[in-house]
Amino acid sequence: MQWKKSGLILLTVLMAIVMAACSSDGEKTTTTSGTTDGQAATDAPQEIVVRVNDDPDFLDPHKATASISYQMILNIFEGLMAPETDGSLKEGLAESYEISENGLTYTFKIRQGVKFHNGDDLTMEDIQYSFDRLMGKNGGEKMSNSFDNVASTEAPDASTFVIKLKEPNSNFLYSLTGRQSAIIPKSNDGKHNENPIGTGPFAFVKYAPGTNLELKKNEQYWQEGLPYLNKVTFAFQSDDQAAIMSLMANEVDLTSVPWHRVSEVEGSYNLSHQNNNSSLIVTFNETKAPFDNVKVRQAINYAISKADIIDSVFAGYAVPLGSNMSPAMGDFQKKGLESMYERDVEKAKALLAEAGYPDGFKTKITVSSHNDIYSNIAQIVVANLQEIGIDVEIEVVEWGIWLDRVYFGRDYAMTTIDLTGRASAFEVLNDYISTNDSENFFLFKNEEYDKIMADVLKETDQAKQIEYYHRAQEILAEQATAVYIADYQIVWGSDKQVTGLKSYPFWFHDMSEVKFSN
């Protein structure tokens, strides 16, 4: 009997492990208890319940790295600069700024009368503290690599803050938003994660792990008249299908809608389409044969049908890409690259033969199970590549294992993933790809490309920067660095009364201008 009991316990645990490993829904486990709030929202429409897939990794803005966290906490924190919906920047806590001729000295005029959520005034000391904390200058460890290029910071008077760089960097202002360098009060040292305090439109109330994150209106917000809502609840719910049902049952007011279920909510809910600015790719380990051969990569590019993937996986809600850069980035995107590799099976076969694989080869595509889209894409890839004789086996692994093996371990042949959108064109092109970057997991190496990414930082003229960026995109396409498939749209479904939603070229639920109107 004893053994039976232990066996039963063991079975329970193993079952849970197997479930966690196999199921895609079980992957990012979360929930919502927004039920009561959802009810309240219909009676007194100053409160909103927003469904988010997962818990934040940290509430401390300097510690957090996951984009899902910033999606929520950028409502609490602000930086000297603030993001704009078109991917540019505007002044945030800095009222104005000047950059010296040599591009090394940045002088910020700080907004006066800004208060933290605890009622304290924002002072130079807090700004100094925030940067020191990030750079590891006040005893702690360095918390970010973005400020390695900073030579010094100082506050010559009570409304001026100066940052000096070692080398010019035309992308530096992008490191000064709430995402990279939130300004937090010195008085809260040691408690930034348990009780986060910032200057943003909403103040932290409560975090219930696996359930929700509650925020309330910042009554003293420096932008007159904002925000409109009294309360924002981010309810965690991992399952997309369950989220749609919660929207229908009025338990949440805003959620993303799975593409194939858009027709069910059309009409009774407001739908808005956001170009996610991410780039969905099928990529290869470019140090491994046969993918080290550019002709093989080009052949695969000719063989894979972007249209098939866009239609069947995203129900058409996606824009085809030709490089990492999405049309959401405006002028920074080089147009026309998306049609460089129109589907052409014969050409693909010819290229494969030239590369020395006339009969194709066998390989494996490793995909993460945390979202269905990856295995769905893999299936189309398998069918497409079969036509040119490449035999692909699909291996589905848990997200944690994907990160470990593919992303960090780089022990894979092919994979598919979407590269998260960045606010700056430089980061879109540099992160994941340039050999200067530690995240280059497909191990692409191209000297001209690396040189462009280094040179562009020294260029201050935007028109010339754009030229550099365009050339970089051409290289990615010519070298068939990856199969750049699409930037898929996120379809947001919201209560009919919700207005003022803004969409950014990265993940951010900006609640500052949202309100319920009748």
Place this chain on the structure above:
Amino acid sequence: MMYILRRIILLITTILLVSIITFGVFQILPGDPVRTMLGTEADPTQIENLRSELGLDRPLYEQYVDWMKGLLTGQLGNSIRFSMPVKELLFDRLPVTMSLAGLTLIIVLIISLPLGMFAARRQNKLSDVSLSTVTQIGMAVPSFWLGMMLILYIGLQFSFFKISGYIPWTQSVAGALSTLILPALTIAIPQIAVNFRYVRTAILEQVQLDYVRTIRSKGMSEQNVMYKHVLKNSMIPILTVFGLIMAEVVAGTIIVEQVFSLPGIGQLLITAISNRDFPLVQGIVMYITVAVVMINFIVDVLYSVLDPRIRLR
């Protein structure tokens, strides 16, 4: 007294065994808690900082020994994923899972007992055969599917039911019921089917025994025969099955909490495992171990209550 002592020793050895096995599984399982938590955006500095802050750069056996030491002093440590004491996370979620399991057991009992007795009395008649067929289907239905069907055809049709989340009893009893009834039914339906069949068989076995014929011939009413004698004597095998069902229910909550987004222990366990959150997984496994051992303890005690010939030794 000896009995209690032996039970405690059993509990401790079970906990030790289970924790070593969980530890072993974690050794083989690929994946890294810090990388999983920080995702693709993390720069190496942040990964290293967090790893040393959490003490994850030490060998796993050291972490295990530390955890064991903590357990002896009543500490369960801190969760990696949530940067919070495991104890706090567990206590936040215990009421949800306990209520769900409790409600499920009540539903199973009040439906399967009368139904089983009814079927036994009408053995091989149409109602008995059809009940047996229906329960056969009930046993075969997977609970995640059943849950989805209940959401679609009951949850979305009647506004009383909430299809996700949990409202505490202390806040509103009706509210708690509105969040718990559907998930409880989801776990209960297959268990009702199982229990129904056992009750039916146990009663049928009793009814054929000599003493039943004797009391019937004495002129005792059928009501009394069934409730005072037959049911009481069938309780022993039923109780054995019921102990197993209770353990099944504890396991069932894992899947069902997922379907109904209930913030309970099961859901926490899945998050903990997919995030490779070792202290949290160990904490939850301890809960499940204690729960199952306790259930068996209660069942043993009930045996001796039902049948005074059985003594706890």
